[in-house]
Amino acid sequence: AxxxxxxxxxxxxxxxxxxxxxxxxxxxxxxxxxxxxSLSYLDKIITKEFIGLVQKSTIFLLAPIAIDIVILSVVKLIRKRR
Incomplete structure (x- = not known):
């Protein structure tokens, strides 16, 4: 479980x-x-609009990932000093 x-x-x-x-x-x-x-149906799913949506979502996810990296780096530096 x-x-x-x-x-x-x-x-x-x-x-x-x-x-x-x-x-x-x-x-x-x-x-x-x-x-x-057959993977021919992928041409109907992966359109220019879909690619644009994925690109925008990637940009929006960049901020939380950057914040997480900064927080992890700060915590690592603090733990190293102890």
């Missing part, structure tokens, strides 16, 4: 390796058997 914290514990991640290996084997087997889904 995943805990209520933001970080997963070792117990939470215990079965992750097995799941990833099983998923990789299934995907490789599907590829070898010739299952190759």
């Amino acid at each position: 995943v805990s209520n914290t933001m970080f997963s514990s070792r117990v939470d991640m215990k079965g992750a390796v097995e799941i990833l290996i099983t998923l990789a084997i299934a995907l490789i087997a599907a590829y070898i058997l010739g299952f190759r889904p």
Whole structure:
């Protein structure tokens, strides 16, 4: 069970390796058997408007990321001095 914290514990991640290996084997087997889904629908989804939206959202997320980096740097400097 995943805990209520933001970080997963070792117990939470215990079965992750097995799941990833099983998923990789299934995907490789599907590829070898010739299952190759068509990706032509992506031309309809990824439009100029969508790209503009992604670019704007990237710019808006830059401020919180910069603030987090500054806070982490300050905390690291303070902890180093102690």
